[in-house]
Amino acid sequence: MTAHVLQLIHNLKREGAQTMAVNLVTSLDREVARVTVFSWRGGGPYAINLKNAGIEVTEPVRPGFAARIRSAFHLRRLIRKGDVDLVHTHMSDSAILAAIALLGTGTPFIVTHHSNRLLPKEARPKHLARRWLLRWATGRAALNVGVTATVAARLKEELGLPPNRIGCIANGVAIPDSAAAQAARRERRARWGGPGWPHLVALGRLADVKRQDTIIEALSRLRRQLPGAQLTIAGDGPLRDSLAERASRLDLQAAVDLVGPIDDVGRLLRQADFFVSTSSYEGLPVAVLEAMSWGVPVIVTDVPGHCDVVRDRIDGCLVPFDDPAALADSIARLAADQDAAESLASAARQRASSDFSATAMAQTYALAYLSALDPAGAIIRGEDSSNSLLESTTRL
Numbered sequence: 001m002t003a004h005v006l007q008l009i010h011n012l013k014r015e016g017a018q019t020m021a022v023n024l025v026t027s028l029d030r031e032v033a034r035v036t037v038f039s040w041r042g043g044g045p046y047a048i049n050l051k052n053a054g055i056e057v058t059e060p061v062r063p064g065f066a067a068r069i070r071s072a073f074h075l076r077r078l079i080r081k082g083d084v085d086l087v088h089t090h091m092s093d094s095a096i097l098a099a100i101a102l103l104g105t106g107t108p109f110i111v112t113h114h115s116n117r118l119l120p121k122e123a124r125p126k127h128l129a130r131r132w133l134l135r136w137a138t139g140r141a142a143l144n145v146g147v148t149a150t151v152a153a154r155l156k157e158e159l160g161l162p163p164n165r166i167g168c169i170a171n172g173v174a175i176p177d178s179a180a181a182q183a184a185r186r187e188r189r190a191r192w193g194g195p196g197w198p199h200l201v202a203l204g205r206l207a208d209v210k211r212q213d214t215i216i217e218a219l220s221r222l223r224r225q226l227p228g229a230q231l232t233i234a235g236d237g238p239l240r241d242s243l244a245e246r247a248s249r250l251d252l253q254a255a256v257d258l259v260g261p262i263d264d265v266g267r268l269l270r271q272a273d274f275f276v277s278t279s280s281y282e283g284l285p286v287a288v289l290e291a292m293s294w295g296v297p298v299i300v301t302d303v304p305g306h307c308d309v310v311r312d313r314i315d316g317c318l319v320p321f322d323d324p325a326a327l328a329d330s331i332a333r334l335a336a337d338q339d340a341a342e343s344l345a346s347a348a349r350q351r352a353s354s355d356f357s358a359t360a361m362a363q364t365y366a367l368a369y370l371s372a373l374d375p376a377g378a379i380i381r382g383e384d385s386s387n388s389l390l391e392s393t394t395r396l
Contacts, residue, residue: 002030003085005369006078007037008094008109012044012057014235014261015205016286017090017114020147020171020361022046023286026053027172027362033369036084040071040097045261068097075101086369088112089141092119092134099137108142108372112169113151115283116304118158135159142372145169147284148308167368171284172361175293175353176266184270185295185345189338191273198335199230201272201296203265203287204279206237206258211301213239213246214278217324218331220250225332232257234268269294274331274341280321282306289356292316292348297341299330309356315347 005028009021025035026049036056039047043059050057060071078084079102087109089098095111102109119130138144138159145167146152152168155161176184191197200219204210212233222229233243233256240258247256262268265287269275275291275298282288282305289309291298298316300306310316317334319326334341 002032002034003369003373004083005033005035006075006084006087007035007090008075008087008098009037009039009090010093011042012037012039012046012050012059013042014045016283017112018044018046019173019286020112020114021090022049023172023174023358024362024365025050025055027174027358028366029362032366038071038075040068040074040094045263068093072097072101076105079105079107086110086372088365088369090114092130092137095141096130096133096137099140102140109140110143110145110368110372111138111141112145112147113155113283114147114171116148116151116154116281118154138165141165142375143167143368145368147171148305150304150308151283169361169364169368170356171286171289172356172358173286173289173293173352174358180266180270181293181295181349185342187270188273188296188345189342192338194228196228196230198226198228198273198331199232199271200274200276200331201268201291202231202233202235202276202278203268203290204233204235204277206233206235206239206243208239209280210235210237211278211280211322212243214301214322214324214327215276216243216246216250216252216256218276218327219255220252221324221328222331223252223255226335230255230257232259232268232271234259234262234265236260265290266294269296272296274299274334276327276331277301277306278321278327279303279306284308289352292352293356295345295349297334297345298348299327299334309351310348311351313344315351316344 007021007025012018037050038058040060047057087098089095089109089111098109144155144161144165146155149168152166155166202215219231269291275296277288277300281303285305288298300310301321302318303321312318317330319330
């Protein structure tokens with residue numbers, strides 16, 4: 001029997017959690033799960049990708065605060081029609097919405113927690129109220145999935161969830177085929193030391209947590225040694241103007257390109273000599289996984305999330321957070337040693353392929369869906385950790 005699984009997510013912008021959700025639904029075996037995606041707060045460019053892949057997408061008539069109320073009623077209508085077997089929610093607000101909408105329906109739901117920060121930063125009264133709601137909602141979920149073992153541990157520590165309601169399933173990305181990856185490697189070797197080299201690439205929302213200002217500061221230092229160094233930052237967000245102003249102040253207007261959201265991430269990564277991420281924290285960073293899957297050398301900050309993916313000097317480089325000098329030095333050292341850079345790149349691709357593929361992620365979520373739909377069935381999550389999702393899916 002094919003289960004109808006509704007994916008509940010706040011929007012379909014090109015950001016980390018949304019990319020993971022798209023990778024998941026496009027990789028699921030359609031004999032196991034028929035999927036509808038409900039982006040209850042707003043749409044986004046991923047809606048087109050999903051529709052082109054034959055995935056049903058439901059978006060709010062009008063975005064905004066009232067979307068929460070309308071979405072709860074819409075979700076209940078779908079359930080009452082008997083059209084949804086399981087709801088899979090992403091992030092805290094979607095979990096709360098599902099718990100409210102599904103009251104009294106008997107329809108199970110699971111929650112994927114994408115970040116080491118379970119709730120957004122906000123004023124204390126609002127934070128306490130949202131925290132209480134999240135504890136209540138996650139307590140009703142059939143399963144709460146952390147994208148890393150660290151996130152899964154936070155679910156127990158901060159929300160008080162019992163072990164039999166917690167699992168860990170790593171994010172996954174589409175792995176480019178060997179021919180494409182080898183072609184990208186040859187192109188990178190041909191560019192080495194040439195004009196406009198090295199080309200640094202960063203992907204992500206232009207927001208405080210990503211700290212792209214650190215990369216711009218590091219570029220200014222790096223160009224003292226490598227005057228051709230260039231930086232492309234793909235993504236959008238509230239700090240776009242601030243980052244452009246910082247680049248201008250450092251006389252880097254011609255060296256920093258803020259290209260906004262892009263459709264073809266792979267094309268940009270094929271043009272990258274090094275990939276950089278300077279976040280203050282992450283969940284399991286999809287952008288870093290994408291870079292690793294293309295065999296791009298990665299340099300990232302030594303923070304939760306990054307450390308779950310990158311092993312220092314094995315398949316990437318870890319640098320201290322908020323330290324432009326250390327970041328510039330790390331890039332310069334790799335730029336001076338092509339063999340070391342290629343060794344890291346090869347190991348990065350191997351790690352992404354073996355531990356973080358979208359196919360493996362989808363297969364494990366399919367087991368989670370079966371477990372939620374039949375708790376007494378094939379997967380026993382209880383206290384026997386040898387048979388638990390937490391144990392069996394964590395390679396981090």
